[in-house]
Amino acid sequence: xxxxxxxxxxxxxxxxxxxxxxxxxxxxxxxxxxxxxxxxxxxxxxxxxxxxxxxxxxxxxxxxxxxxxxxxxxxxxxxxxxxxxxxxxxxxxxxxxxxxxxxxxxxxxxxxxxxxxxxxxxxxxxxxxxxxxxxxxxxxxxxxxxxxxxxxxxxxxxxxxxxxxxxxxxxxxxxxxxxxxxxxxxxxxxxxxxxxxxxxxxxxxxxxxxxxxxxxxxxxxxxxxxxxxxxxxxxxxxxxxxxxxxxxxxxxxxxxxxxxxxxxxxxxxxxxxx
DNA sequence: AACGGAACCTGAAAGC
DNA sequence: TGCTTTCAGGTTCCGT
Numbered sequence: 681x682x683x684x685x686x687x688x689x690x691x692x693x694x695x696x697x698x699x700x701x702x703x704x705x706x707x708x709x710x711x712x713x714x715x716x717x718x719x720x721x722x723x724x725x726x727x728x729x730x731x732x733x734x735x736x737x738x739x740x741x742x743x744x745x746x747x748x749x750x751x752x753x754x755x756x757x758x759x760x761x762x763x764x765x766x767x768x769x770x771x772x773x774x775x776x777x778x779x780x781x782x783x784x785x786x787x788x789x790x791x792x793x794x795x796x797x798x799x800x801x802x803x804x805x806x807x808x809x810x811x812x813x814x815x816x817x818x819x820x821x822x823x824x825x826x827x828x829x830x831x832x833x834x835x836x837x838x839x840x841x842x843x844x845x846x847x848x849x850x851x852x853x854x855x856x857x858x859x860x861x862x863x864x865x866x867x868x869x870x871x872x873x874x875x876x877x878x879x880x881x882x883x884x885x886x887x888x889x890x891x892x893x894x895x896x897x898x899x900x901x902x903x904x905x906x907x908x909x910x911x912x913x914x915x916x917x918x919x920x921x922x923x924x925x926x927x928x929x930x931x932x933x934x935x936x937x938x939x940x941x942x943x944x945x946x947x948x949x950x951x952x953x954x
Numbered sequence: 955a956a957c958g959g960a961a962c963c964t965g966a967a968a969g970c
Numbered sequence: 971t972g973c974t975t976t977c978a979g980g981t982t983c984c985g986t
Contacts, residue, residue: 683979712963739980757980758964773964793964795980841957850981859979922979943959945977 682739682755684855685898688823690761691736697763697787698731698743698780705779712794713759713775725749725800726778738818738854748803752814756795762788818854822895827853827888829881836876836884843879843887844872845942856891858944859922860898864890865946866921866931871953872946873939921947 706726708719729745743751763785773792801812835852847861865872867890901918917923920930925938925947934951
């Protein structure tokens with residue numbers, strides 16, 4: 681589920697659920713998601729703390745606590761923050777449960793596949809000097825920092841890799857994932873197999889605008905969903921080409937094709953993406 | 955240094 | 971009805 685728009689959506693939800701509230705209790709079963717860390721250390725770092733803010737950088741969430749420490753959360757492939765009534769029992773996928781002071785639903789982190797991560801960054805570590813390792817190399821955040829075509833052109837120069845694979849590199853832009861890359865390339869009318877270093881400034885501009893287009897569109901679709909959402913609803917594919925191999929291209933009607941690049945699937949239109 | 959590929963995991967859906 | 975295979979929106983590590 682989680683690429684930049686989903687993580688930003690999660691940030692907004694968490695902000696509403698947690699900011700200004702105090703964590704009365706925390707329960708984290710031992711799991712691979714706690715990297716590095718232990719259940720006891722995590723629980724101790726959270727209990728009694730008030731949440732000051734919820735921030736995002738690329739696909740990383742940072743829950744800022746009132747002692748200056750931060751809880752960092754990466755959702756991996758299947759991570760999800762949810763609100764649940766206090767009486768509802770934990771499922772197998774539950775990796776953290778936060779009980780808040782006062783009458784509020786509990787906030788829980790689910791992650792069945794456990795590719796996600798959850799860790800505490802101590803107060804001194806985050807405030808004073810460098811970013812922690814996992815945030816260190818991240819490129820500009822497309823929402824917070826915008827997308828600069830000149831920067832992209834410079835970074836892509838000399839790369840023999842395909843533009844699709846290159847877009848998934850978080851040091852280029854932080855937060856772009858398989859869907860957003862696929863959608864942006866379609867919007868920009870670019871062949872995903874094209875070598876990254878061979879794009880012209882004009883093509884890079886189209887790509888930057890394609891990225892902005894899909895990010896905003898995906899974010900908007902989620903905002904809508906929250907309002908309509910009631911219990912479980914059938915997941916609907918809101919994307920133009922992702923997951924639509926075999927269907928006609930929404931732009932030129934040619935049949936969309938699915939290929940594998942760097943072990944990830946890419947759907948594109950062989951007719952209008954050149 | 956850059957690159958392709960495997961590995962890390964579970965679960966839902968499609969295929970037989 | 972099972973059993974098997976495929977696939978999944980992410981990162982990291984390993985050998986070349």
